[in-house]
Amino acid sequence: MIGIGVYYRRKSASVNDFVLGGRGLGAWFTAFAYGTSYFSAVIFVGYAGKFGWNYGVASTWVGIGNAVIGSWLAWKVLGRRTRIMSKHLEAKTMPEYFEKRYNSKPLKIVSALIVFVFLIPYTASVYNGLSRLFEKGFGIPYKYCIIGMAVFTAVYVIMGGYKATALNDFIQGIVMLVGIAAVVLAVLGENGGLGNSLDLLGDIPDASGEKGAYSSLFGPDPINLAGVVILTSLGTWGLPQMVQKFYAIKDDKAIKTGTIVSTFFAVVVAGGCYFLGGFGRLFVKSADGLPEGGFDGIVPTMMEKLPSLLFGLVIVLVLSASMSTLSSLVLTSSSTLTIDLIKPIMKEKMDEKKQLITMRIFIAVFLIISVVLAIITLENPQTVISTLMSISWGALAGAFLAPFMYGLFWKGVTKAACMASFIAGVGITVIHMAYYTLAGHTGTLWGINLASPINAGAFAMLFGLVLVPIVSLITRQSDADKAHAEKVFECYNDSEI
Secondary structure, rough: OOHHHHHHOEOOOOOOHHHHHHEEEOOOHHHHHHHHHHHOOHHHHHHHHHHHHHHHHHHHEEEEHHHHHHHHHHHHHHHHHHHHHHHHHHOOOOOHHHHHHHHHHHHHHHHHHHHHHHHHHHHHHHHHHHHHHHHHHOOHHHHHHHHHHHHHHHHHHHHHHHHHHHHHHHHHHHHHHHHHEEEEEEEHHOOHHHHHHHHHHHOOOOOOOOHHHHHHHHHHHHHHHHHHHHHHHHHHHHOOOHHOOOOEEEEEEHHHHHHHHHHHHHHHHHHHHHHHHOOHHHHEEEEEEEEEOHHHHHHHHHHHHHHHHHHHHHHHHHHHHHHHHHHHHHHHHHHHHHHHHHHOOOOOOOOOOHHHHHHHHHHHHHHHHHHHHHHHHHHHOOOOOHHHHHHHHHHHHHHHHHHHHHHHHOOOOHHHHHHHHHHHHHHHHHHHHHHHHHOOOEEOOOEEOOOOOHHHHHHHHHHHHHHHHHHHHHOOOHHHHHHHHHHHHHHHHHOOO
């Protein structure tokens, strides 16, 4: 990985090269970059363990949703239009897209702050999953795992930028595909194959004492399972580190190929992870309805029974998944800070060289902050990986999904609607976190767990999809804004783009 960073050191001399790889990456590299940024140790260790425990094999629906909605549909709906419009606007980041699409600097500044603040808890959750497996496998204290992972990631991202990240993502993605397939087969083999494993799982009673729920098609709680599917699938449509992959892809042909490749990757990796987690109750004992060692310890405990060679493959798998996601997060955050916040307030114009230096510095700063947060949260036994990720995804996708997507298709979206979505997405997440997560309140409505940050994130996204068109219809565009939107949408008539 470091060698790849060194190789691309001289090929990342401009900001466009460093952030987007010169907008010339092919289908396979972009598809793997999308998939490896999507699925990290958070999925393999945190989500697969917790939701497999809660919903049994029905948690596989989450992986199916990730493949169909989070990958295939995202590429079909957003891919081509994002590539064309971002190139036309010369936007390198999501905040820059908001500024140039809606002709508004305040939108850029607010969205850049949201990106920086809420990518940090997601990064901490990535470290969290990796460190737990390293502790199980080698007895290495998690602090050293976190620091080591951050250092290696910093080296190749700082040196090679997006191109080095994309090539490493491709290599790491292959490891993930092979590893997931091998692990699923091995885990099922521990209990006599798929049929016998399902029979054993069906004998375990749910909270009401009934048997068969954990081996059923929709599990014991389909309503709250739907919230997980929405958050983890629709969320990718509004995450800056995900949609910026479409900025960098080469052409329409690459979009078509990338759609197929990324969907296949999601089926294997996400489908395999959640299917695997569904059998967690066969490996971990229950104490008062909860797994011994906590939700984040389920998958590591399952891995302990694997042969040493296969466990080693799992370690490399999770390391690959974690570093690929981490590299995408730090590159997104540093580029956003530099291009969207630092550069505009500098009295003297920042040239390409100064911007590159600043971005590289912020990559290091972002990694240091996330390392400190990861160590603090890991020392708190109440911290759950899925909670950290849900807060991050809920705020980011809740704020950005609607104004980003509608902005690609509809000229009538207003600045007020965008700002309303930003406020609502962050507001819902923060208020929910304060009332339920920090204050410890609980409650249900129509079977929906109101205290779940996952359901709050899913609600924030869906609320934004309704809020933006309503506010856009209520608020009026000025003549200047209408003229600007017309000019922006001319890009779809340019066959050369």
